[in-house]
Amino acid sequence: MDVEGFDELLQQAEQLAAETEGVSELPHVERNLQEIQQAGEVLRSRTLTRTSQETADVKASILLSSKGLDISHISQRLESLSAATTFEPLEPVKDTDIQGFLKNERDNALLSAIEESRKRTFAMAEKYHWESMLVEWEHEKQKILHTLLTSGEDALDFTQEAEIYIYNEKVVNGHLQPNLGDLCSTVAESLDDKNVSELWAMVKQMTDVLLVPAADALKSRTSLEMQMAFVRQGLNFLEQSYKNYVMATVYGNLHQAQLGGVPGTYQLVRSFLNIKLPAPLQGLQDGEVEGQPVWALIYYCLRCGDLMAALQVVNRAQHQLGEFSNWFQEYVQGDDRRLPPTTENKLRLHYRRALRNSTDPYKRAVYCLIGRCDVTDNHSEIADKTDDYLWLKLNQVCFDDDGSSSPQDRQTLPQLQSQLLEEYGETHFAANRHPFLYFQVLFLTAQFEAAIAFLFRMERLRCHAVHVALVLYELKLLLKSSAQSAQLLSQDSADPRPIRRLNFIRLLMLYTRKFEPTDPREALQYFYFLRNEKDSQGENMFMRCVSELVIESREFDMLLGRLEKDGSRKPGVIDKFAGDTRAVISKVATVAENKGLFEEAVKLYDLAQNPDKVLELMNKLLSPVIPQISAPQSNKERLKNMALAVAERYRNRGVAAEKSVDSTFYLLLDLITFFDEYHSGNIDRAIDVMERLKLVPLSQECVEERVAAFRNFSDEIRHNLSEVLLATMNILYTQYKRLKGTSPATPTRPQRAVEDRDLQLRSQARALITFAGMIPYRMAGDTNARLVQMEVLMN
Numbered sequence: 001m002d003v004e005g006f007d008e009l010l011q012q013a014e015q016l017a018a019e020t021e022g023v024s025e026l027p028h029v030e031r032n033l034q035e036i037q038q039a040g041e042v043l044r045s046r047t048l049t050r051t052s053q054e055t056a057d058v059k060a061s062i063l064l065s066s067k068g069l070d071i072s073h074i075s076q077r078l079e080s081l082s083a084a085t086t087f088e089p090l091e092p093v094k095d096t097d098i099q100g101f102l103k104n105e106r107d108n109a110l111l112s113a114i115e116e117s118r119k120r121t122f123a124m125a126e127k128y129h130w131e132s133m134l135v136e137w138e139h140e141k142q143k144i145l146h147t148l149l150t151s152g153e154d155a156l157d158f159t160q161e162a163e164i165y166i167y168n169e170k171v172v173n174g175h176l177q178p179n180l181g182d183l184c185s186t187v188a189e190s191l192d193d194k195n196v197s198e199l200w201a202m203v204k205q206m207t208d209v210l211l212v213p214a215a216d217a218l219k220s221r222t223s224l225e226m227q228m229a230f231v232r233q234g235l236n237f238l239e240q241s242y243k244n245y246v247m248a249t250v251y252g253n254l255h256q257a258q259l260g261g262v263p264g265t266y267q268l269v270r271s272f273l274n275i276k277l278p279a280p281l282q283g284l285q286d287g288e289v290e291g292q293p294v295w296a297l298i299y300y301c302l303r304c305g306d307l308m309a310a311l312q313v314v315n316r317a318q319h320q321l322g323e324f325s326n327w328f329q330e331y332v333q334g335d336d337r338r339l340p341p342t343t344e345n346k347l348r349l350h351y352r353r354a355l356r357n358s359t360d361p362y363k364r365a366v367y368c369l370i371g372r373c374d375v376t377d378n379h380s381e382i383a384d385k386t387d388d389y390l391w392l393k394l395n396q397v398c399f400d401d402d403g404s405s406s407p408q409d410r411q412t413l414p415q416l417q418s419q420l421l422e423e424y425g426e427t428h429f430a431a432n433r434h435p436f437l438y439f440q441v442l443f444l445t446a447q448f449e450a451a452i453a454f455l456f457r458m459e460r461l462r463c464h465a466v467h468v469a470l471v472l473y474e475l476k477l478l479l480k481s482s483a484q485s486a487q488l489l490s491q492d493s494a495d496p497r498p499i500r501r502l503n504f505i506r507l508l509m510l511y512t513r514k515f516e517p518t519d520p521r522e523a524l525q526y527f528y529f530l531r532n533e534k535d536s537q538g539e540n541m542f543m544r545c546v547s548e549l550v551i552e553s554r555e556f557d558m559l560l561g562r563l564e565k566d567g568s569r570k571p572g573v574i575d576k577f578a579g580d581t582r583a584v585i586s587k588v589a590t591v592a593e594n595k596g597l598f599e600e601a602v603k604l605y606d607l608a609q610n611p612d613k614v615l616e617l618m619n620k621l622l623s624p625v626i627p628q629i630s631a632p633q634s635n636k637e638r639l640k641n642m643a644l645a646v647a648e649r650y651r652n653r654g655v656a657a658e659k660s661v662d663s664t665f666y667l668l669l670d671l672i673t674f675f676d677e678y679h680s681g682n683i684d685r686a687i688d689v690m691e692r693l694k695l696v697p698l699s700q701e702c703v704e705e706r707v708a709a710f711r712n713f714s715d716e717i718r719h720n721l722s723e724v725l726l727a728t729m730n731i732l733y734t735q736y737k738r739l740k741g742t743s744p745a746t747p748t749r750p751q752r753a754v755e756d757r758d759l760q761l762r763s764q765a766r767a768l769i770t771f772a773g774m775i776p777y778r779m780a781g782d783t784n785a786r787l788v789q790m791e792v793l794m795n
Contacts, residue, residue, distance in 0.1 A: 138485075163187055164470070164525050172528075172576055181207050181471040195436045196464065198241070202443055203468055205237040206230065207475055217479050222496065224399055227413050227446065228336065231394050234444040238391040239305025246272045246304060265309035269300045276300075283359030286320045289313055294320060295362035299382065302369060303391065307332050323350075324367075331370050337395070339370065347371035348409055365392070372396045375411040386429065386437055390444060417445050418498040426454070435461060448472055449479055449502035453489035456507065466511045470529060473504060480504045484535050505533060505541055520553040521573050528577050546574065547588040551595065556603065560585050563607060567653050582608045593617065602642070611650065611657040615665040618643050622668045623716035627723035629679045640672055664714045667693065671720060675727065683731045690728055696721075697767045698728075707774045722779040726786060729768055733790045736761045765791045 163183040170178055181204050188200035209229040212220045220226055243265070250257045250271045257271035273292045284293040294317045301310035311332050318325035327347055331339050339347065351367045356374065358364050361381040368374050375396050383389045397413050420441055431438035435458050442451035452472075455465035472478040481490050481503040488503050488510075495501070508530065512523040527549065530541040550559050561572035561581075571581075578584045589604035598617050605613040622643055625636040647669060649655070656662055670693055677686035691698060695717075697706040710718075739757055769791050772784055 161522055161525065164467075168525055168528055168577075180467075180474050184467050184471060199436060199439065199464060199468075202237055202440060203471060206233050206443060206446070206448075207471060207477065209233060211476065217476055218495065218499070221446070221477065221479060222499070228399055230446040231397050231413065232336070234446070235391065235394050236305065237444065238387055238394070239303065242387065242391070243268075243304040243306075246300070249275060265301055265304050265306035266297075266312050269297060269304065269309065272300065273297065283361075285358065285360040285363055287317065289316050293360075293362065295360055295366055298366050299362045302366065303388070307337075327370065338372075344371055348373045368392075369395050371409075372398060372411075373409040376408055386441065390441060394444070413446070414496065414498060417447055420445055421447055421450055421498055421500075447498075447500065448477065449500045450489060452502055452507075453500075456488065456510075462511065466507060466526075469502065469504060469507055470526075473529065478502060478504060481506075505530060505535075509545065516549055517553055520549050520555050520559060523549055524559065524573055524577065531577075542577075543584055543587045546584055547591040550588045551591055551597070551600075554600075556600065556607075560588065560604070560607060563603075567649055569607060586610065589613070599639075599642070602646075606646065611655050612661060614646060615657045615661045618646060619661065619664050619668060619714070619716045622665075622672070623719055626668060626671050626720050627675055627727070630676055636672075643669060643672075660712075660714065664716055667695075667717060671695075671717075671724065674724075678727050678731065683734055687728070687731050687735075690724075690731075696725060696728055697771050698764045700763060700767050700770070703767055703770050703774065706771055710775050710777070718777055721775075721777065722783045725768055725772055725779075726783060729765060729787050729790050732761050732765050732768075733794060736765075736794045762791075762794050765794050 163180075163186075167178060167180050167183060170176070181200075185200040185204045188197050191197065209226065212223045212226050246268055250259055250268060253275050257274050259267065259271040261267040261270075270290060270292050273296055277293070277296065281293070284295065286294050288294060289297055294313060297313045298310050301307075301313060311328065314321060314325050314328050327339065327343055330343050331337065334340065338344075347367065348371045351364075351371060351373055355364055355367055361379060364377070365379045365382055368377060368379070369392065372395070375393075378389060379392060383392050393411070393416055396411050397416060398410050399412070426432070426438060429438045429441060431454065435455065439451050439455050442448075442454065448468075452465050452469045455461050455468070458465075469478060473480075479495075479499065479501045481487075481501045482492065484503070484505050486501070486503050486506075488506055490501050490503065491497075491499070492501055508526050512526050516523045524546065527542055527545040530545060533541040535541055535544060546559070550556060553559070556562070557570075557572065559572050560574055561570050563569055574584055575581050585604055585608040589601050589608060589610075592598075592604055593601040593613075598621050602614055602617045602621070605617065618639075621639050625639055628634070628636045630637050630640065643665070647666065650657075657665070670689065674686055674689040674693070677683075677689060690696065694702075694706070694709075697703045710721075736758070739754065739761065769787055772779070772787055
């Protein structure tokens with residue numbers, strides 16, 4: 001049976017071979033089985049390689065397309081990229097092709113210029129970035145230094161601050177401006193501190209001068225009349241203080257003083273010498289008057305500032321004093337305690353010839369005072385106290401420049417100031433242990449700025465330093481630094497030596513730093529003194545300080561006022577100081593906006609009645625939170641309530657902002673309503689809101705219209721378009737699933753209606769897809785893919 005089967009198979013194969021050979025169209029193949037197998041393997045390998053590559057491309061296209069990327073477009077862009085790192089000829093040119101060579105050179109020059117401009121732009125941007133960083137760091141550094149400087153200070157001197165409040169009240173209300181120095185002196189007298197009382201008495205004395213009209217404080221301060229007035233006031237203060245000391249000494253030792261006779265300076269000094277010189281000193285000359293050395297009596301009468309008492313002594317002893325009695329008569333009758341030049345020269349000549357080495361220290365001192373000679377002699381035998389030394393030197397100050405005086409007989413006020421401040425300085429006077437004494441040395445020699453800066457370094461005396469500066473500032477006697485960034489005490493190269501300048505703005509800001517957070521109203525009282533000052537950018541310092549104070553303290557309602565429910569404004573503390581409060585509030589709002597405090601800026605712009613800025617910032621605040629889910633105490637809930645309050649008040653009062661800003665604001669509010677309904681599951685109400693907004697097309701007929709309208713939308717709306725499209729598509733998909741999940745047809749709902757609704761939902765989804773592809777805006781990477789995915793699921 002098997003043999004028959006093989007025979008039959010052989011016959012069929014032979015027949016098939018004969019039929020094949022009879023067909024002339026097909027080629028004749030002569031291969032054995034091994035060759036056929038090898039050829040098959042080759043064909044198979046070729047087919048697998050091509051198929052696997054195509055399969056990989058297809059898979060890659062599917063993967064990237066699902067993420068919104070077009071692989072064919074990306075491939076084209078990658079092929080167009082060049083790895084050349086230098087500019088090479090755009091096209092190969094022959095050596096003799098001049099036209100091509102010039103074209104390539106021109107193109108390369110343009111590209112080189114573009115590349116150079118790009119590098120320069122990046123370098124400038126980086127430079128400006130670092131400059132901005134350094135400026136911000138300087139501001140922060142100043143704040144840190146201020147905080148460290150003011151930490152650990154004593155409590156405020158509320159009494160003096162009350163006087164500042166009273167003074168500002170008078171100024172603001174336009175009343176007769178009081179003397180701030182008198183107010184502070186009155187307060188100081190009520191304090192149980194002798195040093196403080198003397199300090200303010202000195203300030204009152206030195207500022208009681210006739211102001212010289214001048215273009216600025218420097219010209220006024222350096223004028224001859226003003227300098228003579230300062231020296232005169234300083235002498236008066238020292239003489240009155242010494243007379244009070246003499247009286248206290250005498251009345252404290254009445255038994256030893258043996259006070260009697262006609263009341264007056266002469267008898268007071270005579271009694272004082274009974275205590276001061278109980279036993280006669282060796283070397284005193286020219287006899288006595290009523291038992292006291294004549295030159296000692298004259299000296300101490302002069303020291304007490306009583307020329308008539310000294311003249312009384314001279315008249316009693318004129319037969320002993322020779323020609324001096326006539327010279328002293330001329331001295332008393334002369335102007336500003338000055339001898340006529342001829343007499344002064346005679347006295348100086350007599351002093352150099354006969355008295356320079358005199359054994360009577362009082363006689364030498366009197367001659368040096370009257371003739372203003374031998375300024376290098378400090379007369380330490382009798383002027384052993386700083387007050388005495390200062391009184392002696394001020395008496396010897398010369399103001400005329402006649403050129404006849406020798407250097408040892410001439411001392412100007414600037415020379416004396418330089419000697420005390422620069423040569424002697426704080427170390428010589430032990431300033432840390434005796435701050436009031438060093439302040440007196442500087443202040444009585446009209447070095448007000450250096451005195452204030454020194455006193456300000458003493459924590460317990462800082463309050464007095466600031467108020468002394470305020471007194472001088474109000475009297476236009478203070479020399480202020482021209483730059484706000486200058487040190488507290490600085491020297492201008494254009495000023496004559498040893499003039500110093502005080503950084504008045506920094507002084508006040510350093511002082512108020514310690515109580516700004518706890519008592520901003522008090523800080524405002526001090527900032528009001530800066531109402532006429534400007535910083536380096538020309539900005540009003542009062543407004544700048546107020547804005548920083550409000551931002552730091554966050555006391556918006558107390559300082560700037562607040563809006564009532566009816567839209568009216570309740571005044572704040574600032575209303576008392578500023579005539580145009582809206583300008584101040586707007587300035588604070590601008591600072592808050594620049595610092596990124598948008599919510600505070602909205603409230604401040606609202607307070608300043610600037611609806612454009614209110615809605616502009618509200619749009620920026622609302623845009624990022626619109627798609628979020630509302631929750632109690634959430635950021636979105638707070639901003640939504642804030643926006644709704646603004647919208648309600650504006651509508652009730654008929655307030656409108658710029659049209660585009662206004663429409664964006666109300667559209668954002670409607671989008672909040674849409675997303676709230678969407679997140680709450682009320683998809684039917686949400687889609688109704690979207691239909692009324694006409695933001696996205698829900699039919700193919702509206703696509704072109706919505707695309708054209710999209711160009712008018714602001715960035716705040718565009719940023720939310722991805723979420724709006726996804727939410728709308730999700731709603732359509734949910735409605736589609738709900739439609740498919742219901743029974744196909746009922747008597748009340750015929751099959752035709754179900755089919756129409758199905759067609760409508762798919763048409764709306766297709767309209768959204770078309771809209772997303774046509775708008776000139778690049779949305780989030782997976783937005784298109786997710787939209788397509790949901791649209792596909794609906795088909």
